[in-house]
Amino acid sequence: QSVLTQPPSASGTPGQRVTISCSGSSSNIETNTVNWYHQLPGTPPKLLIYSNNERPSGVPDRFSGSKSGTSASLAISGLQSEDEADYYCAAWDDSLNGWVFGGGTKLTVL
Amino acid sequence: EVQLVESGGGLVQPGGSLRLSCAASGFTFSSYGMNWVRQAPGKGLEWISYISDSSTTIYYTDSVKGRFTISRDNAKNSLYLQMNSLRAEDTAVYYCARGGTVDYWGQGTLVTVSS
Numbered sequence: 001q002s003v004l005t006q007p008p009s010a011s012g013t014p015g016q017r018v019t020i021s022c023s024g025s026s027s028n029i030e031t032n033t034v035n036w037y038h039q040l041p042g043t044p045p046k047l048l049i050y051s052n053n054e055r056p057s058g059v060p061d062r063f064s065g066s067k068s069g070t071s072a073s074l075a076i077s078g079l080q081s082e083d084e085a086d087y088y089c090a091a092w093d094d095s096l097n098g099w100v101f102g103g104g105t106k107l108t109v110l
Numbered sequence: 111e112v113q114l115v116e117s118g119g120g121l122v123q124p125g126g127s128l129r130l131s132c133a134a135s136g137f138t139f140s141s142y143g144m145n146w147v148r149q150a151p152g153k154g155l156e157w158i159s160y161i162s163d164s165s166t167t168i169y170y171t172d173s174v175k176g177r178f179t180i181s182r183d184n185a186k187n188s189l190y191l192q193m194n195s196l197r198a199e200d201t202a203v204y205y206c207a208r209g210g211t212v213d214y215w216g217q218g219t220l221v222t223v224s225s
Binding site: 002035037043044045046047050051056088090092096097098099100101102103104 | 145147154160169170210211213215
């Protein structure tokens, strides 16, 4: 069981906006910044969002992150077929002294 | 371009040992902490260890404490993971990932623990 809680699946149609939630606690999300990754089958995770809402160079502005209290969310606007992937949230946990991940959300583009 | 290349994975019997390596290039390795993260087949991501830039700070997840040892050689731009007393549940793809931000990841190396 993952320390951070994500819905196992999400879906949307091309052009839609979808959000993926990530719930944590006072020792991780509330006090530390959140990263989001996406992962295609057979490939390593790729950083999508860091520091709650910052995008690395090359990540489209269709992807945005937010955080409030012990929860965070990833929003994807203008959904495209290539967005179909697994998405993970992550944060440092001060109690565990380590990174904790969500269980992952499989995004399907209908 | 940042590159991280893992090696050393393979098939090992329960109770056996393996040493994973991660060769880094494209950035100043000695300025970054490094992590090992694993992913069991069909499962999610699990962070297992962190080492600071100068090796003064090291953390492990509970499930590997006392069995795995993280280390680095800044002169060789390399990160290592010594894995002892391996169990079936350690079967996973092992990734090295850069820094306190965990921004760049290698392609991973598969470790299979089975008799």
